[in-house]
Amino acid sequence: MKKLRTKSYTLRDGQVVTCRSVAKKIGVSESAARNRLNRSDDPKKIFAPFSPVGKKPKKDKLPKSATVLPIDDEMWKLCMRVLNKK
Secondary structure, X not given: OOOOOOOOEEOOOOOEEOHHHXXXXXXXXXXXXXXXXXXXXXHHHHOOOOOOOOOOOOOOXXXXXXXXXXXXXXXXXXXXXXXXXX
């Protein structure tokens, strides 16, 4: 079998890293680490903590108990009364 090619990236401060070493250090996937290494050579940006996708706090969303059902809405009741008269 052939030997796998492991690409090394040189950062601004002279540090030589691989995708796998960056991924293990910051706790992301290798593809995410490769993306960071392709975008920048600044160690602060590469080793910066990450925010998981989909885990951002949702401020605009109402809790389930606070949502208004169509049956409880006054405009819905008015529309149903008008439609039932026809």
